[in-house]
Amino acid sequence: MLSIGMLSQRSGVKVPTIRYYEEIGILKEAERSAGNQRRYRDSDLERLAFVKHARQLGFSLAGISSLIALQEHPDRSCAAAGALARAQRQEVQDKIARLQRLEVELTRISQGCDGQGVAAECYVLASLSDHANCEADHE
Amino acid sequence: MLSIGMLSQRSGVKVPTIRYYEEIGILKEAERSAGNQRRYRDSDLERLAFVKHARQLGFSLAGISSLIALQEHPDRSCAAAGALARAQRQEVQDKIARLQRLEVELTRISQGCDGQGVAAECYVLASLSDHANCEADHE
DNA sequence: CTAATGTCTCTAGTGACTAGAGGTTCAAGA
DNA sequence: TCTTGAACCTCTAGTCACTAGAGACATTAG
Numbered sequence: 604m605l606s607i608g609m610l611s612q613r614s615g616v617k618v619p620t621i622r623y624y625e626e627i628g629i630l631k632e633a634e635r636s637a638g639n640q641r642r643y644r645d646s647d648l649e650r651l652a653f654v655k656h657a658r659q660l661g662f663s664l665a666g667i668s669s670l671i672a673l674q675e676h677p678d679r680s681c682a683a684a685g686a687l688a689r690a691q692r693q694e695v696q697d698k699i700a701r702l703q704r705l706e707v708e709l710t711r712i713s714q715g716c717d718g719q720g721v722a723a724e725c726y727v728l729a730s731l732s733d734h735a736n737c738e739a740d741h742e
Numbered sequence: 743m744l745s746i747g748m749l750s751q752r753s754g755v756k757v758p759t760i761r762y763y764e765e766i767g768i769l770k771e772a773e774r775s776a777g778n779q780r781r782y783r784d785s786d787l788e789r790l791a792f793v794k795h796a797r798q799l800g801f802s803l804a805g806i807s808s809l810i811a812l813q814e815h816p817d818r819s820c821a822a823a824g825a826l827a828r829a830q831r832q833e834v835q836d837k838i839a840r841l842q843r844l845e846v847e848l849t850r851i852s853q854g855c856d857g858q859g860v861a862a863e864c865y866v867l868a869s870l871s872d873h874a875n876c877e878a879d880h881e
Numbered sequence: 882c883t884a885a886t887g888t889c890t891c892t893a894g895t896g897a898c899t900a901g902a903g904g905t906t907c908a909a910g911a
Numbered sequence: 912t913c914t915t916g917a918a919c920c921t922c923t924a925g926t927c928a929c930t931a932g933a934g935a936c937a938t939t940a941g
Binding site: 649652653656657659660661670673674676677678679680681682684685686687688689691692695696698699702703705706708709710712713716717718719720721722723724725727728731732734 | 788791792795796798799800809812813815816817818819820821823824825826827828830831834835837838841842844845847848849851852855856857858859860861862863864866867870871873
Binding site: 606617619620623627636637638639640658663664665 | 896897898899900905906907
Protein backbone atom coordinates (compact mmCIF):
# COMPACT_ATOMS: atom_id res chain seq x y z
CA MET A 604 0.00 0.00 0.00
CA LEU A 605 1.22 3.45 -0.93
CA SER A 606 0.91 6.66 1.03
CA ILE A 607 -0.33 9.68 -0.88
CA GLY A 608 3.22 11.01 -0.98
CA MET A 609 4.51 7.81 -2.56
CA LEU A 610 1.66 7.79 -5.05
CA SER A 611 2.49 11.38 -5.90
CA GLN A 612 6.14 10.55 -6.46
CA ARG A 613 5.46 7.56 -8.62
CA SER A 614 2.74 9.19 -10.68
CA GLY A 615 4.20 12.65 -10.96
CA VAL A 616 0.89 14.13 -9.82
CA LYS A 617 1.08 16.51 -6.88
CA VAL A 618 -0.38 15.55 -3.51
CA PRO A 619 -3.05 18.30 -3.38
CA THR A 620 -4.05 17.42 -6.92
CA ILE A 621 -4.60 13.81 -5.94
CA ARG A 622 -6.83 14.89 -3.08
CA TYR A 623 -8.64 17.22 -5.45
CA TYR A 624 -9.23 14.40 -7.90
CA GLU A 625 -10.74 12.34 -5.13
CA GLU A 626 -12.94 15.23 -4.07
CA ILE A 627 -14.45 15.63 -7.51
CA GLY A 628 -14.81 11.91 -8.08
CA ILE A 629 -12.08 11.35 -10.65
CA LEU A 630 -10.43 8.97 -8.23
CA LYS A 631 -12.58 6.87 -5.97
CA GLU A 632 -12.24 7.42 -2.25
CA ALA A 633 -9.03 5.93 -0.97
CA GLU A 634 -8.86 3.41 1.81
CA ARG A 635 -7.52 4.75 5.05
CA SER A 636 -4.90 3.72 7.57
CA ALA A 637 -5.77 3.35 11.24
CA GLY A 638 -4.77 6.97 11.66
CA ASN A 639 -6.96 8.17 8.76
CA GLN A 640 -4.29 8.56 6.14
CA ARG A 641 -4.96 7.59 2.54
CA ARG A 642 -3.59 4.29 1.31
CA TYR A 643 -3.38 3.33 -2.34
CA ARG A 644 -2.77 0.22 -4.40
CA ASP A 645 -1.24 -0.20 -7.81
CA SER A 646 -4.62 0.01 -9.52
CA ASP A 647 -4.91 3.57 -8.23
CA LEU A 648 -1.52 4.33 -9.70
CA GLU A 649 -2.72 3.03 -13.04
CA ARG A 650 -5.82 5.15 -12.99
CA LEU A 651 -3.82 8.20 -12.03
CA ALA A 652 -1.45 7.55 -14.91
CA PHE A 653 -4.45 7.38 -17.21
CA VAL A 654 -5.76 10.68 -15.91
CA LYS A 655 -2.39 12.34 -16.16
CA HIS A 656 -1.85 11.19 -19.70
CA ALA A 657 -5.30 12.29 -20.79
CA ARG A 658 -4.77 15.68 -19.14
CA GLN A 659 -1.48 16.08 -21.00
CA LEU A 660 -3.42 15.45 -24.19
CA GLY A 661 -5.70 18.30 -23.28
CA PHE A 662 -8.78 16.35 -22.21
CA SER A 663 -10.94 18.10 -19.65
CA LEU A 664 -11.60 16.38 -16.35
CA ALA A 665 -15.23 16.07 -17.47
CA GLY A 666 -14.11 14.26 -20.61
CA ILE A 667 -11.82 12.09 -18.56
CA SER A 668 -14.74 11.17 -16.32
CA SER A 669 -16.60 9.91 -19.35
CA LEU A 670 -13.59 7.87 -20.43
CA ILE A 671 -13.28 6.38 -16.96
CA ALA A 672 -16.96 5.48 -16.91
CA LEU A 673 -16.37 3.71 -20.21
CA GLN A 674 -13.39 1.83 -18.82
CA GLU A 675 -15.50 0.59 -15.97
CA HIS A 676 -18.07 -0.88 -18.36
CA PRO A 677 -15.88 -2.81 -20.77
CA ASP A 678 -18.91 -4.34 -22.45
CA ARG A 679 -20.12 -1.01 -23.79
CA SER A 680 -19.29 0.19 -27.26
CA CYS A 681 -16.17 2.24 -27.52
CA ALA A 682 -17.69 4.57 -30.10
CA ALA A 683 -17.93 7.28 -27.45
CA ALA A 684 -14.23 7.07 -26.67
CA GLY A 685 -13.35 7.39 -30.34
CA ALA A 686 -15.65 10.37 -30.69
CA LEU A 687 -14.07 12.07 -27.70
CA ALA A 688 -10.60 11.50 -29.08
CA ARG A 689 -11.58 12.87 -32.47
CA ALA A 690 -13.26 15.91 -30.96
CA GLN A 691 -10.17 16.52 -28.91
CA ARG A 692 -8.01 16.24 -32.00
CA GLN A 693 -10.19 18.73 -33.85
CA GLU A 694 -9.91 21.15 -30.98
CA VAL A 695 -6.16 20.87 -30.94
CA GLN A 696 -6.02 21.49 -34.67
CA ASP A 697 -8.20 24.57 -34.33
CA LYS A 698 -6.05 25.89 -31.53
CA ILE A 699 -2.91 25.42 -33.60
CA ALA A 700 -4.43 27.29 -36.51
CA ARG A 701 -5.44 30.16 -34.28
CA LEU A 702 -2.07 30.34 -32.58
CA GLN A 703 -0.27 30.35 -35.90
CA ARG A 704 -2.21 33.42 -36.94
CA LEU A 705 -1.28 35.09 -33.67
CA GLU A 706 2.34 34.20 -34.16
CA VAL A 707 2.46 35.96 -37.49
CA GLU A 708 1.12 39.10 -35.97
CA LEU A 709 3.24 38.98 -32.84
CA THR A 710 6.31 38.52 -34.97
CA ARG A 711 5.39 41.55 -37.01
CA ILE A 712 4.68 43.55 -33.89
CA SER A 713 7.78 42.64 -31.97
CA GLN A 714 10.07 43.16 -34.95
CA GLY A 715 8.80 46.70 -35.30
CA CYS A 716 10.23 47.66 -31.92
CA ASP A 717 13.97 47.87 -31.28
CA GLY A 718 13.48 49.09 -27.73
CA GLN A 719 15.38 52.29 -28.43
CA GLY A 720 12.50 54.69 -28.82
CA VAL A 721 10.09 56.10 -26.28
CA ALA A 722 6.57 54.86 -25.68
CA ALA A 723 4.99 57.69 -27.61
CA GLU A 724 6.19 56.28 -30.91
CA CYS A 725 6.37 52.61 -29.95
CA TYR A 726 5.29 50.30 -32.71
CA VAL A 727 4.15 47.65 -30.26
CA LEU A 728 1.73 49.99 -28.55
CA ALA A 729 0.54 51.40 -31.86
CA SER A 730 -0.08 47.92 -33.21
CA LEU A 731 -2.05 46.94 -30.17
CA SER A 732 -4.16 50.04 -30.48
CA ASP A 733 -4.91 49.58 -34.09
CA HIS A 734 -6.32 46.32 -35.21
CA ALA A 735 -6.27 47.57 -38.80
CA ASN A 736 -2.56 46.80 -39.14
CA CYS A 737 -3.22 43.11 -38.74
CA GLU A 738 -2.63 41.18 -41.90
CA ALA A 739 -4.67 38.20 -40.89
CA ASP A 740 -7.73 38.60 -38.78
CA HIS A 741 -7.83 36.70 -35.56
CA GLU A 742 -11.11 36.27 -33.83
CA MET B 743 -21.49 60.00 -24.11
CA LEU B 744 -22.09 56.30 -24.37
CA SER B 745 -23.99 54.04 -22.03
CA ILE B 746 -22.29 50.81 -21.03
CA GLY B 747 -24.55 48.92 -23.42
CA MET B 748 -23.56 51.13 -26.34
CA LEU B 749 -19.88 50.81 -25.43
CA SER B 750 -20.34 47.07 -25.30
CA GLN B 751 -21.95 47.01 -28.72
CA ARG B 752 -19.33 49.18 -30.34
CA SER B 753 -16.38 47.45 -28.76
CA GLY B 754 -17.64 43.89 -28.87
CA VAL B 755 -16.80 43.47 -25.18
CA LYS B 756 -19.63 42.23 -22.99
CA VAL B 757 -21.21 44.51 -20.40
CA PRO B 758 -20.20 42.49 -17.33
CA THR B 759 -16.66 42.27 -18.69
CA ILE B 760 -16.47 46.05 -18.97
CA ARG B 761 -17.57 46.39 -15.35
CA TYR B 762 -15.03 43.74 -14.39
CA TYR B 763 -12.26 45.64 -16.18
CA GLU B 764 -13.16 48.75 -14.24
CA GLU B 765 -13.18 46.83 -10.99
CA ILE B 766 -9.65 45.53 -11.47
CA GLY B 767 -8.35 48.84 -12.75
CA ILE B 768 -7.88 48.01 -16.42
CA LEU B 769 -10.35 50.76 -17.24
CA LYS B 770 -10.47 53.85 -15.09
CA GLU B 771 -13.67 54.55 -13.23
CA ALA B 772 -16.34 55.79 -15.56
CA GLU B 773 -18.19 59.02 -15.10
CA ARG B 774 -21.77 58.63 -14.00
CA SER B 775 -25.12 59.95 -15.09
CA ALA B 776 -27.45 61.70 -12.64
CA GLY B 777 -28.97 58.27 -12.00
CA ASN B 778 -25.61 56.61 -11.33
CA GLN B 779 -25.22 54.88 -14.67
CA ARG B 780 -21.81 54.71 -16.34
CA ARG B 781 -21.11 57.11 -19.18
CA TYR B 782 -18.22 56.73 -21.59
CA ARG B 783 -16.45 58.81 -24.20
CA ASP B 784 -14.59 57.80 -27.31
CA SER B 785 -11.28 57.60 -25.49
CA ASP B 786 -12.72 54.79 -23.39
CA LEU B 787 -13.74 53.01 -26.56
CA GLU B 788 -10.16 53.28 -27.80
CA ARG B 789 -8.73 51.87 -24.65
CA LEU B 790 -11.20 49.03 -24.66
CA ALA B 791 -10.26 48.27 -28.25
CA PHE B 792 -6.63 48.15 -27.16
CA VAL B 793 -7.44 45.77 -24.33
CA LYS B 794 -9.54 43.57 -26.56
CA HIS B 795 -6.90 43.32 -29.22
CA ALA B 796 -4.18 42.53 -26.72
CA ARG B 797 -6.40 39.85 -25.15
CA GLN B 798 -6.97 38.31 -28.56
CA LEU B 799 -3.21 38.15 -28.92
CA GLY B 800 -3.05 36.20 -25.68
CA PHE B 801 -1.71 38.88 -23.36
CA SER B 802 -2.73 38.49 -19.74
CA LEU B 803 -4.59 41.31 -18.07
CA ALA B 804 -1.50 41.85 -15.91
CA GLY B 805 0.59 42.27 -19.04
CA ILE B 806 -2.00 44.60 -20.49
CA SER B 807 -1.86 46.69 -17.33
CA SER B 808 1.86 47.17 -17.88
CA LEU B 809 1.26 48.17 -21.47
CA ILE B 810 -1.39 50.66 -20.42
CA ALA B 811 0.92 52.15 -17.80
CA LEU B 812 3.47 52.59 -20.56
CA GLN B 813 0.95 54.29 -22.80
CA GLU B 814 0.20 56.76 -20.08
CA HIS B 815 3.86 57.74 -19.79
CA PRO B 816 4.79 58.34 -23.42
CA ASP B 817 8.20 59.66 -22.40
CA ARG B 818 9.35 56.32 -21.02
CA SER B 819 11.36 53.89 -23.06
CA CYS B 820 9.33 51.37 -24.98
CA ALA B 821 11.83 48.57 -24.35
CA ALA B 822 9.42 46.99 -21.88
CA ALA B 823 6.66 46.85 -24.47
CA GLY B 824 8.96 45.18 -26.96
CA ALA B 825 10.06 42.66 -24.35
CA LEU B 826 6.46 41.84 -23.48
CA ALA B 827 5.60 41.33 -27.12
CA ARG B 828 8.59 39.06 -27.66
CA ALA B 829 7.86 37.04 -24.54
CA GLN B 830 4.30 36.64 -25.73
CA ARG B 831 5.51 35.50 -29.12
CA GLN B 832 7.83 32.96 -27.55
CA GLU B 833 4.98 31.61 -25.47
CA VAL B 834 2.77 31.25 -28.52
CA GLN B 835 5.54 29.43 -30.36
CA ASP B 836 6.04 27.05 -27.46
CA LYS B 837 2.34 26.37 -27.29
CA ILE B 838 2.19 25.61 -30.99
CA ALA B 839 5.08 23.18 -30.70
CA ARG B 840 3.42 21.40 -27.81
CA LEU B 841 0.07 21.21 -29.53
CA GLN B 842 1.62 19.82 -32.66
CA ARG B 843 3.08 16.95 -30.68
CA LEU B 844 -0.33 16.32 -29.17
CA GLU B 845 -1.95 16.36 -32.55
CA VAL B 846 0.32 13.62 -33.81
CA GLU B 847 -0.60 11.44 -30.93
CA LEU B 848 -4.30 12.20 -31.00
CA THR B 849 -4.37 11.39 -34.69
CA ARG B 850 -2.70 8.07 -34.00
CA ILE B 851 -5.08 7.35 -31.16
CA SER B 852 -8.28 8.30 -32.92
CA GLN B 853 -7.38 6.44 -36.08
CA GLY B 854 -6.95 3.27 -34.08
CA CYS B 855 -10.61 3.22 -33.12
CA ASP B 856 -13.36 2.54 -35.61
CA GLY B 857 -16.09 2.68 -32.98
CA GLN B 858 -17.20 -0.85 -33.77
CA GLY B 859 -15.59 -2.68 -30.86
CA VAL B 860 -16.40 -2.68 -27.19
CA ALA B 861 -14.58 -0.70 -24.55
CA ALA B 862 -12.59 -3.67 -23.34
CA GLU B 863 -10.48 -3.68 -26.47
CA CYS B 864 -10.73 -0.02 -27.36
CA TYR B 865 -7.53 1.40 -28.74
CA VAL B 866 -8.33 4.88 -27.46
CA LEU B 867 -8.64 3.71 -23.89
CA ALA B 868 -5.57 1.52 -24.19
CA SER B 869 -3.56 4.41 -25.57
CA LEU B 870 -4.61 6.68 -22.79
CA SER B 871 -3.65 4.08 -20.23
CA ASP B 872 -0.28 3.43 -21.68
CA HIS B 873 1.98 6.32 -22.27
CA ALA B 874 4.57 3.98 -23.73
CA ASN B 875 2.75 3.91 -27.06
CA CYS B 876 3.48 7.57 -27.60
CA GLU B 877 5.93 8.21 -30.35
CA ALA B 878 6.86 11.66 -29.24
CA ASP B 879 7.00 12.54 -25.60
CA HIS B 880 4.88 15.38 -24.45
CA GLU B 881 5.58 16.90 -21.10
C1' DC C 882 -47.59 58.19 -17.81
C1' DT C 883 -46.59 53.66 -18.60
C1' DA C 884 -44.15 49.75 -20.05
C1' DA C 885 -40.15 47.77 -21.64
C1' DT C 886 -35.58 47.70 -21.69
C1' DG C 887 -31.29 48.89 -19.70
C1' DT C 888 -28.46 49.44 -15.77
C1' DC C 889 -27.07 49.15 -10.84
C1' DT C 890 -24.69 46.33 -6.95
C1' DC C 891 -23.80 42.15 -4.88
C1' DT C 892 -22.93 37.33 -4.47
C1' DA C 893 -21.58 33.07 -6.22
C1' DG C 894 -19.91 29.87 -9.79
C1' DT C 895 -16.61 28.17 -13.53
C1' DG C 896 -12.02 24.83 -14.25
C1' DA C 897 -8.16 22.93 -12.47
C1' DC C 898 -5.75 23.52 -9.44
C1' DT C 899 -2.38 26.01 -5.54
C1' DA C 900 -1.25 27.91 -0.92
C1' DG C 901 -1.53 28.22 3.84
C1' DA C 902 -3.08 27.47 8.74
C1' DG C 903 -3.35 24.57 12.44
C1' DG C 904 -3.52 20.02 14.00
C1' DT C 905 -2.44 14.69 13.76
C1' DT C 906 0.14 10.43 12.41
C1' DC C 907 3.90 7.88 10.98
C1' DA C 908 8.63 5.91 10.65
C1' DA C 909 13.31 5.95 12.04
C1' DG C 910 16.90 6.58 15.25
C1' DA C 911 18.56 6.80 20.27
C1' DT D 912 10.10 2.98 24.48
C1' DC D 913 10.54 7.63 23.49
C1' DT D 914 11.38 11.43 20.58
C1' DT D 915 11.80 14.01 16.64
C1' DG D 916 10.72 15.58 12.18
C1' DA D 917 8.64 14.69 8.03
C1' DA D 918 4.51 13.55 6.05
C1' DC D 919 -0.23 13.65 6.48
C1' DC D 920 -5.07 15.44 7.70
C1' DT D 921 -9.10 19.03 6.93
C1' DC D 922 -10.59 23.42 5.87
C1' DT D 923 -10.57 27.89 3.85
C1' DA D 924 -9.30 31.00 0.47
C1' DG D 925 -6.88 32.48 -3.70
C1' DT D 926 -5.74 32.16 -8.78
C1' DC D 927 -7.46 33.93 -13.81
C1' DA D 928 -10.80 35.96 -16.64
C1' DC D 929 -14.75 36.02 -16.72
C1' DT D 930 -20.19 34.52 -16.46
C1' DA D 931 -24.79 34.11 -14.26
C1' DG D 932 -28.42 35.52 -11.48
C1' DA D 933 -31.23 38.21 -8.01
C1' DG D 934 -33.52 42.17 -6.80
C1' DA D 935 -33.74 47.09 -7.23
C1' DC D 936 -33.36 51.52 -9.79
C1' DA D 937 -32.93 54.52 -14.36
C1' DT D 938 -33.90 55.66 -18.90
C1' DT D 939 -36.44 56.08 -23.08
C1' DA D 940 -40.12 55.40 -26.67
C1' DG D 941 -44.72 55.73 -27.43
